[in-house]
Amino acid sequence: MTVCEVCGNDYPRGFEVRIDGEVHSFDCVECAAHLLAPTCENCQCRILGHGLEASGRYFCCAHCARTRGVTELADSVA
Structure with a gap:
């Protein structure tokens, strides 16, 4: 058990x-x-997929990263 x-x-x-x-x-x-699971720095949700990371800061999506001033991340490339 x-x-x-x-x-x-x-x-x-x-x-x-x-x-x-x-x-x-x-x-x-x-x-x-x-x-x-890491927590999104902006919205506090648990990141269960790939998520995004910038300099040790974790985000669930590019929108949340931009909200916190991180502009170099993207969710996907067309």
């Missing part, structure tokens, strides 16, 4: 994630994302 370090649920199908030399235990992907 794995005890989730976010919600405390003791679940037989839990899993571990190894990141930055640490091991974390979860009962679901939602709890893993809650703890491990």
Whole structure:
């Protein structure tokens, strides 16, 4: 059984994630994302996809990056 370090649920199908030399235990992907996914500097949403990064600052999209003065990022290139 794995005890989730976010919600405390003791679940037989839990899993571990190894990141930055640490091991974390979860009962679901939602709890893993809650703890491990970066947060957009502008809107505070959890970045579950690729997101964007500029000098160690994380954003969910180019709009949020521009809102914070980062103009060199784009969501996609046409």
